[in-house]
Amino acid sequence: MSWLPLSFGAPAVLFGLLLLPVIWWLLRLTPPRPQLELFPPLRILARVVRREETPHQSPWWLTLLRLLMAALVILALAEPVYNPRENVSTGGSAVAIVMDNSWSAATDWERRAATASRFIDDAADAGVPVILAFTAEPLNAEIGPFDAGAARDRLNAIKPQPVPPDRPAVYARVAGALEAVPGASVVILTDGLAEPGDRQAFEQLLGGDISSLVWVEPDSLPMIGLRTAENNARAFEVSAVRLPGDPVPAAATVGAFDDRGRRIADATLSFGPADSQAVAQFEVPFELRNDFASIAIDGQAQAAAVRVLDESSKRRRVGLISQAEGDQAQPLLSPLFYIDRALAPFADLVEAESADLTEAIPALLERKPAMIVMADVGTLPDEARAQLIEWMEGGGTLVRFAGSRLAAAENDEDMLPVRLRLGERQLGGSLSWTEPQPLTEFPASGPFADLTPPNEVTVSRQVLAEPTPDIVERSWATLADGTPLVTGASRGDGTLVLFHVTPQATWSNLPISGTFVEMLRRLVQLSRNQGSAEAGPEGAREALPPYRMISADGQLVPPSPEARPLEIMSDEQPVTIENPPGLYGGEEGVFAHNLLGREAALLPIDRPQTGIPVSSAAYAFDESQELRGFLLAAALIFMILDMLAVFWMSGVFAAARVRRRAANATATLAIAALASGLWALAPSPVLADDTRPGDAEAIAAITETRIAYVITGDSSVDAVSRAGLTGLSRFLTEKTALEPGAPAGVDVETDELAFYPLIYWPIDPAAQMPSPDAVARIDAYMQQGGTVLFDTRDQYSTGFGSDGASAATQRLRDILASLNIPPLEPVPPDHVLTKAFFIMQEFPGRYTGGPLWVESSLDADNSENRPVRTGDGVSPIMITANDLAGAWAIDNNGRPLLPTVPSDPLQRLWALRGGVNIMMYMLTGNYKSDQVHVPILLERLGQ
């Protein structure tokens, strides 16, 4: 389908569309053709079947809807893909993907990564290993072979680097890895820029047993790189390059930023048609230019579009040399005074510390000045002269002023821009008939061309140049009579300038004019610093730590861990992955390490000539979009529409209509089943089986409120306990809203106690003493809100006196000794227990007279003489000696099991009532103590 960017993953399924007529036929037959019957009493039947609503055939639009639905489902099954990606065959036993993640790949890295990911996907589909190498990565990086998942992870971890690709080394590694898998296919994802050594790199990579080559290069390379940034005399000049041969003119804005990232100047780069170079000038004041810290091209998010500047672009250091002994008392006569005053605002002045030129000049040159001003120095010592010439050839600017010494000195070709006549010329003196000469227009060839010649400046003495053929072009300023006032010549990379007058106002009034300042300033702009201040001779091999790096997208960022200190060497430093571009050094001084060198050019890469089958591809996002989901969703919507239509037709929406829709719904359901069958069955959720042993008992224990008793091991005691609690439960059921379950016997050693509100514990001295572990469990139970009712059942067997305790009481003491027992007291008359259900003061059991001990409510107050004291909580412990269970106990017929002592039926009743009160107290706490206040509360509310 060339007219539609559509492809199908399973085009064979499209033959299913041939089924559409069948489906149409089925739909027409659905509902099934009814049995035709002639039936005369139809009018009677019609009264039974109230309404006839189902036509023989579905309406055409419903059929169309269903056919569309079926067609959509079939189309969806065919896995249509919109905007399918082109398939480049990468057969072979392995796929080696060699990718440039260099600086020029940064702008559209996502697209490139997507392209690489596609190749990895293809390799995954083919089931072959992937060798994945990047040309701007450390050479020890892993290159595989990977499986597809690892390769994808690796690809995702890779970012473009602000360095040029290192193809030879990386290709050699890949070639080495390819030796292990002969017949592999190679995918080269280039950044499109040529690098030195490409040819050898490609030969090495493609020299092995390669089955095929896929060559991917970007469609266009719109990047612009900054080659130089120079602070010139008149403007700050940046030059930029782009790929040659681009017929489209291009313009870009260049911004200059200070060290805090603020934009302080703008300039425009204009590439003419087919131009590969352009120059932009920041014509801003000099002071502002010195604040430039970086230059960046707008809209170019790559490292070459950013250039960081170091000190060499900023204030110049100017060395001053004079042989005259300055008289500190007469500063105006010092030859350097006016120079000093003129240069101080925009240059760092370095004065020679020694008058001895053999010491002064080397000391000065160590400071790497941009310019050296020599005031009236005639001859130089040979050693110093040689150093000075070398410095000048290396780019220094030497400005000499004339004077009596120079006038008397011999001509020195190397140190003077023009040949001088011996002696000086005097104009307008008392022995001369000439007038002092004013300046004329500055020659257009010189750096002062745009200066306005001052009319107040006159020159009365000067040194004269020998007329030579090149005198005119070397004259930067001339007097009205045509004699040169300032001459200049380049010496190597440097410049030699001679003022034919003295630097003080003795020979002319030029030094005290504003023009002098302007001229010196221009000269300073011409000069260039010769290295950073820190890079002294002994520190030249010093390594500067990375300080601010240019990231791949052209931002200044803190250095990455990979960046290594930069060794400052004399020649231009290569930009490598270890030394990415950026500023090296520290706060006090930096060295700019930029991506593109002064002579750099951007050239398109050449596709290697090889005999291997080559297919090419372009970087592109994988914009293929699965349409299956949309189609299925559309089918689903159609299905809903169809169901609504069926409902509407069958009269669901009209209340009084007959509901016969099954036939129509059948077709819908069939299609729905078809559609739902397409989806892979989701794994049914698995419910965790968290049952644990004892759950059944726990559930039984908490399903009903149950009163528990401690199994002592003595069957007679346990039987009485059980019968007693049964009797109490029955009494509770009769008298109260509480209907307890069957009593639960618990073993304090093993059973969980937390389920029971009350545990009745008959103390049996014969029983085994509970283990410390069990006592600890009881303690925890009591602390967590449970209550234990200890019954010693020894009311009448206790002796008198402190040693008269019975065995049961003694056992109870033993047990309680290891429990945290609160202070106890007999139930006070105003305790809640006495009011919880029945109002009673005594708590008799089988025996009577024994007190019921409960937790002492020390802080409870009953200041207002209320019926019940207030207080929170439920006593965790109750102790009685009255054998409560014995009194409660009933047999199977409901008759009392044991006689009371004394035999008083009322005592048994009171015992049961006491049991009720205890249970109510257990379950409702101090509710009753609040409840008895209701009359008072009502009285208060009523007022």
Place this chain on the structure above:
Amino acid sequence: MAPVGGAAAPVTTTDALARGRLRASLVPDLLVEARRVVNTVIAGWHGRRRRGIGENFWQFRPYVDGESHARIDWRRSARDDHIYIRDREWEAAHTVWLWADPSPSMLYQSAGASVSKQSRALVLALALAELLSRSGERIAWPGVTDPFAARDGAERLAARLAHIQSPSARPEMAHIRRFSDIVVVSDFLDPAEETQAWLGPLAQRGVRAHLVEVADPAEETFPYAGRTEFHDPETGERLTAGRAETLGADYRRLYLARRTELDMWCKRLGWSYTVNHTDRLASEALVKVHMAMTVDPGLGHGVHS
């Protein structure tokens, strides 16, 4: 599944050619069959010299308790102390109108039936014609013939019927006079109210009617099941039932209710109402209609087979 029932070839049809052929071949058959049926009935036919339905005086006889006061002849009774009743003689030229429903619904014949309803209705009508002609009654067919008396009344009636171009579904009955009998053979599938509205005026004119309902067994038992589309042969209406068996009970109730209502109505008017199923013998109905004709007017009651 074969249909339960279908339209039989019409015994009378509007198509001229088919009609001619069918009539020529079928009517004699019908006559033969009618004669055969009549022969079985004729034994129960009493002599005419007796009191009966008629306009002429037959005899006075003493009043017996329980007889209608209206029949007392007061003029004769005034002569002596007895009370007399005037009996009329069986009218010699008693007129019996015959009519068989020619509507398309009558063409229905189910698999369980031996003949179509129309066939059965014609047989019944012609058999009655034969029967009545032989006994000298005047027979007539509304819209076809005026009353006539002839020995070969059935043949003549059949011949006249064969020439009817388009038999009217509801014949003109305005000229049926008092004391006439009319035998209406139809399926009476119209709502009972319509039938009553149609036949009611006859009762007002004193005509005694004998309604013979010819019913196909399928109409009564409703043996349909499954998805069924029903056609009304008269109106062409269609009705589709998804599960016809579910309708059976309701339908049968309504169907029988209609029959019961018509039956009760006839009883009230002194008419007779006879049901004949096409899977049963026609003579059954013939006997019953004949018996109904012979009983006194006012005492006639419906009989069912």
